[in-house]
Amino acid sequence: MRRSFIAVAALAAFSMTLHAADMDSTKAEGIKYIKMLGKALKTEMKAHMKKDPSGLEALAFCSGSADKITNEVNAKLPEYAKVRRTALKVRNDKVNVPDATDKKVMEKFEQEIAQKKLNKKTIEIVKVGDTTRVYKPLVTKKVCLKCHGTNLSPKIAEAIKSAYPNDKATGFKEGSLRGVIVAEIKKH
Ligand code: HEC
Numbered sequence: 001m002r003r004s005f006i007a008v009a010a011l012a013a014f015s016m017t018l019h020a021a022d023m024d025s026t027k028a029e030g031i032k033y034i035k036m037l038g039k040a041l042k043t044e045m046k047a048h049m050k051k052d053p054s055g056l057e058a059l060a061f062c063s064g065s066a067d068k069i070t071n072e073v074n075a076k077l078p079e080y081a082k083v084r085r086t087a088l089k090v091r092n093d094k095v096n097v098p099d100a101t102d103k104k105v106m107e108k109f110e111q112e113i114a115q116k117k118l119n120k121k122t123i124e125i126v127k128v129g130d131t132t133r134v135y136k137p138l139v140t141k142k143v144c145l146k147c148h149g150t151n152l153s154p155k156i157a158e159a160i161k162s163a164y165p166n167d168k169a170t171g172f173k174e175g176s177l178r179g180v181i182v183a184e185i186k187k188h
Pocket residue numbers: 055056058059062063066067085086087089090091092093095096138139140141143144145146147148169178179180
């Protein structure tokens with residue numbers, strides 16, 4: 001009796017360890033894909049902002065190519081994986097619209113920012129069916145304010161309006177949650 005209890009307990013502990021290890025590797029894989037997209041966008045953005053500090057050129061570039069870059073990064077991932085960006089207030093409502101799970105996670109991140117609990121390592125993991133989602137928060141930095149802040153230059157405001165007539169992604173403050181990058185990893 002006792003021995004079998006120990007055996008069962010040991011087995012349970014072992015399978016929990018396995019499960020945790022599994023989660024850790026999925027998390028690491030997700031973070032890798034998140035970084036790939038983050039880096040690809042950041043590199044381009046930086047180069048364009050340097051060329052034209054007003055942000056106009058970067059904006060033109062972003063309007064035409066953010067989606068394309070995202071697709072290019074996805075083409076490099078295994079077929080069971082995908083990476084994308086979303087937000088509670090969205091600029092590109094053709095591709096970046098959040099679903100219910102995205103919204104819940106972002107609301108949680110916003111609370112964590114308010115409670116000063118969010119940090120550079122914050123990651124949220126959620127299972128949706130046979131897919132594991134890995135979420136990384138994107139906090140608004142000073143450089144983001146040119147295109148997502150409150151007092152946009154008239155030229156930027158005009159360019160945004162013509163490319164994104166339904167834009168909701170302005171009025172952000174430094175330190176607030178701008179959105180997330182999410183990696184989705186299907187069971188495989
Ligand atoms: C030069 C203007 C510009 C700057 C600076 C900028 N963005 Fe954006 N951002 C855009 C445009 C344009 C889009 C829509 C891109 C698309 O079509 O996918 C966008 C979209 C996004 C999205 C996807 C969700 C959505 O609203 O469609 C996130 C997240 C985002 N930006 C975060 C940031 C962060 C964080 C920074 C600062 C590190 C930043 N942006 C700086 C112009 C800018």
